[in-house]
Amino acid sequence: MAEPRKKPAPAGGQVARPTGRQVARPAGKPAPAQSSAAVQPRSAAADVGAPASYEPLMKPAGGLRGLLAPVGGFGVTLSNMFRPTVTEEYPSEKVPAKPRYHGRHQLNRYADGLEKCIGCELCAWACPADAIYVEGADNTPDNQRSPGERFGAVYQINYLRCIFCGLCIEACPTRALTMTNEYELAGPTRAGMIWEKQDLLAPLRSGMLAAPHPMVEGTTDTEYYRGEVTGATDAQRAWVREHRPDDPTLPEGDGIDAANERLAEAGATAAEMARLVAAANKQGTR
C-alpha cells in the first residue's frame, strides 16, 4: 500500500483513507482546508486495488491459426469485394427519399390559389421543439388570403430547432402544413435557417390564381375544406384583374412559371439555402 501512483486517483469518494503522503492527525481535529484539498481523495474503485497480474479472457490461438491470425482480418475485406455496394454516392447521386420521409415543410394552397393556412397556431402548439412561430390576422375584403375569417400573417419555422417529428402536420386542421421529401437543409447562419411564410408556401399550379383574392362566390370555408372548389373562377380573375392587372397568374399574364419565379424571389431564405446547397453539392460532386 501507499505505492506511488502514476495518475492521481479520480476524485469522488468523500472519505479518503490515509495515505503515506497524508499527515497523520489526531482524531476529531479536522485537517486544515488547504492540506485536505491538496490530497486527492481516492475513489471507492481505487480502493479495491488492481489484480495481481493480467489474464486475457480469450486464450490466444495456437498452431496454424495462430500463425495466420495477423492477416486473418483481411478475409472480411476480400469477401466484401465481391458483394454489391450499398454506399450512396451523395451528393453526386441524389437518391429520392421514401414517400413518407419527414422533410422540409410546405404550406399548401387550395385549387383556386388561396392559402390553406388559417394561422390557428395549432402546429406551434403541437411542436415539441418550439420551432414554429405563427401570428394570425384578419382576412379583409381587400386582402383575402385564405377562406374564412383568419389567415396566417406570420409563419416561421426554425430548422435549427425542428426535429422533423411531424406532430405539426398531424395537428394542422386544414392540411395546410405538410412535409415534403426535401432534406437538404443546411446553411452557415442562424438567420438563414429560419424559414418565413414566403419560403414555405407551395408553388402555384395551373388553374391557381395568386392570393389575395375573394373566395369563390357562394362558398364558405366548409366547401373549400371539402374539396368542392376545384379552381379559380371568372369572378375571382376579374377581381384580380381589377386590383393587380399585371398578375402573372391571370390568363393573359406571364404564366404560372413566371409567378413561381417571383414567388421564389420573395422567399429569400429558401433561395439562399438552395444556392448554398447547390454550391455544396457541386463541391462534393466528383
Add this chain to the structure above:
Amino acid sequence: MTITSAGPTTPLVPAAPAPVAASDAELVSFSIDGIETSAPKGTLVIRAAEELGIQIPRFCDHPLLAPAGACRQCLVEVWAPGRDGKLAKMPKPQASCTLEATPGMQVKTQHTSPEADKAQHGVMELLLINHPLDCPVCDKGGECPLQNQAMSNGRATTRFVDVKRTFPKPIAVSTQILLDRERCVLCQRCTRFSEEIAGDVFIDLQKRGAQQQIGRFDTDVLGFVGDVPAGAATLDTSGKPFASYFSGNTVQICPVGALTSAAYRFRSRPFDLVSTPSVAEHDSNGSAIRIDHRRGVVLRRLAGDDPAVNQEWISDKDRFAFTWQSAPDRITTPLVRSRNDDGSRGELVPASWVEALGAAAAGLRAAGAVGVLPGGRLTLEDAYAYGKFARVALGTNDVDGRARPHSDEEEAFLAHHVAGRTLQVTFADLDRAPAVLLVGLEPEEEAGILFLRLRQAVVHHRTRVVSVAALATRGLERLSGTLVAAAPGTEAEVLDGIVGGAQDQLGEAADLLAADGAVILVGERLAAVPGGFTAVLALAERTGARLAWVPRRAGERGAVEAGLLPSLLPGGRTVADGAARVDLAAAWDVDSLPAAPGRNASAIIAGARDGSLGGLLVGGLEPADLPDPALARDALDRVGFLVSLEVRASEVTDRADVVLPVAPPVERGGTFVTWEGRPRPFPQALVSHALPDHRVLDRLADELGVVLGLGSLAEVHAELDQIGGWDGARAEAPRVAGAEPAAVAPGTAVLATWHQLLDAGRLQSGEPHLAGTAKVATARISAATAAAVGVADGGSLAVSTDAGTITLPVAVTDMPEHVVWLPTNAAGSAVRDTLHADSGDVVRIAAGNREVV
C-alpha cells in the same frame, strides 16, 4: 416590497390592512361527495364544492353575477331530508349553481354519481350540437371553458350528424365588441353583466328554441317593427345605439368565443403570452389588470381579480388603451437641441445620456430659478423624486403636479384633508354607506370602477346617490341618483344650502348625509369653484359625513402624498411648518429646505413667461390640459431653458432644450396611489432599457452635484419608509368665500364641462376600435336656453369666446338655464384649447351656421 412592510415607522403610504372575513352568521352542515362540510346559510352548492376543491363544470355561473341556471352544465345528484326527516333523492339532477345548501343535504357530483356524470355528458352533447367546430380560428381557443370542459366532461366522439345551425359571422355590436352567435351557449353571462353590473343593457336573448340567440336590437332578428306612437316619445333602451364603457368585461367573462374584441381578434394564442399582473394607469382607482405580452409587445390587457378594488371588472379604457406605450412617436434616446447663431432654438439631435444629462445640468444651473411641472400621471416613486429634486437639487418649492384647473384653496384643502390621510374612505365604505354625495365628480366618466362600485352599492344596499352637478347624466340615472342642480360656479352656494330642514332636495340631502356612514366624494373639478372646498369641508363637518377626494388621473393622489404641491412636503408636512422642514431636512441629509412657499402651476407658467423663472423641468403633461393652453405654450416658448422628461414626442418636447426619455408603466415597476390612498405596486412587465423618472432625476441630480439616492425602487422605498407619515401639525383648512356667480347676458351662458372617459386624450391614441366606442361629442343646454338662441334639439350650437369657437350638435337636456355643457376634450371639442375657458366661465352661444350631422 418595502412600502407594504410594517417597519418601526409608518410608511409614507401604508398598505391597506388585510380584509377581515365576515363573521359567519349561521352555518349549515351538509356533504358533497361524502365529504362533510359546513358553509354559511345561503351558500350555493357549486361554491361550497369549490371550497372543498371539487370541480363541477359550469358556464353560466359567475361568482359576481346572480345565479341563472341557464346552461345546466353543473347538474349534480342531490339527496335531501324530506319533511319526515328521511333522506330522499331528488327525482332529477339539480343545477348546483342555483341550489342553496340545506342542512343534511347530500350532494353527489360527477365524481361519485354516475347519474350526475351522465347528465353532464348529455348537457355537453346538447351544447355542442350547434357549436361550430371553428376552434382553430376562434380567439378563445386554448383558454376556452367549453373546450376544456368538453374534454373533461364530454363525450369523446359526436353522435350528431345533421347540419349545424349557422349564423352570419360576427355582428359588430360596437367597433370594439364582436358577437359570433354560432358559438354562443346562451349562458347569459354577458346580458347579466350589462344588466346587473354596468346597467347598460345592449344585448339580450332573442327568439326561442333552437333559434334562440343573443343579439342587439334588430328588427330583422326580432321579426317585428316596433309600433311608433303618434306623439313624441323617448327611445327605449334597446333602440339606442349601443355605447358602454364596460363592454370589454363581457368579452372576458364569455365562456366561449362568442364575444371577442376587435383589438385582440386573431392576434395570438394563450400559450404565446406571458402574463404580468399590473395596475391600470388611466384613472385613480388603481384597477388590478393582467398584461399579456408576447416578445416584448403587449397584446391585450385583462381585468385582474381584486375584491377590495375593482373586483373582476375594468373599464374599456383600462382594457384597450395600451398602445400609447409603444406608439411610433416614442422617444428612445435623449435629445439635445442645438442653438442657432442668433440664440433661437434649433433642431433636436439625438445624444448620449452623458451628453444630454450634462447639457440639462448645465442649462439648469445657468437658468437660475427653475420651476417644476411634473404632471399628474406619476407613480409615487416618481412624484417623490420630483419633489425631492425640486427641493434639494433646485432649492425651490416651485413644484406643482396639477396639470389642470387648480386653486390655492384646493391646495389648502389637499394639504389639510387629503395628504397623509390614506384609506380614510375606501370602496368597502361605499358599499356600506347609506348615502353618497358627489360633488364635481361624474363617476362613470372620471372614475370608471368607482361607478361600478357605487352601482353595486345602489343595487345591493340601496345606497342613495346625490350629485351636485349641472345636469343628470345617464350615469347618474343608472345610479338611481338624485340631481341637486347647480350651475357652474354656484356649487359652493348649493353646498352651503344643504342644511337640515332646508327645502326639498337640499333638506333631503342633508338628512341623507346625516346618516351614519354617509360619504361625500368630491372631484378635482371643484378647484374651479371659488369657495367650493371650503363649503364641502363645512358640509362634512356639519353633517358628520366622511369626505374623500377623487381625482381623475392615476398620479394625483400619489403626488399629494409625495408633496408635489408648492406648500406641501411628503406625508402631509407643510412647507410653512419649521418642524416639518427640519424633520425632512434631517431625513434628506441636507442643511435646510427652502422655506418660502412656492408658486403653483399657473404662477410657474406666468413666471416662465415673464422671465422670473429662468428654466422649467416638465414631466408628462400636455399644455392643452393646463387652464390656459395658449399661455402655457407661450411660456414654454419663452422660457430660457426647458428640460422635458417624456415617453412620447409632445408639445413640450417640441419646445424643449433637452428631452430625456422615460419609461411608460409597462416598462418599469412602481406604485400608483389610488384616490383611497391605497398603494398599488406593480412590477415591470416588459424587458426594457428605458429608465423610470426617478432614476433619470437621480442621475440629473448627480450631474448637478447633488446625491438624491433615488436610483432604484428599493432605494426610494427605503426612503419612503424611513420618512414615514407626519404626526405633527397639519395645514389649516381653507377659508375662501364663495364668489358671486357671473352675470349672464343674453346670448351668453355659463360653461359646464367635464372629461368623458373616452375622448381625444393622448393615452388613448393608436386604438381606433376603442375610439369608435366613445360618445359623440354633444353640447347640452336646457330647452329654454335653446329656444332663446333659436336652436332645436339635434341642431348645431356654436359656443365661442374671444379665443375660438366650438360647434357641436346640441342635445336639449333638463338642466339649469343659461348653462351650456361641453365635453372637455372630445374630438372636436377641445374646450380649454379652443375656448381658453373652463367650467364657470361665461361663453357666447349661438345657433351654429355649420350643418352638423
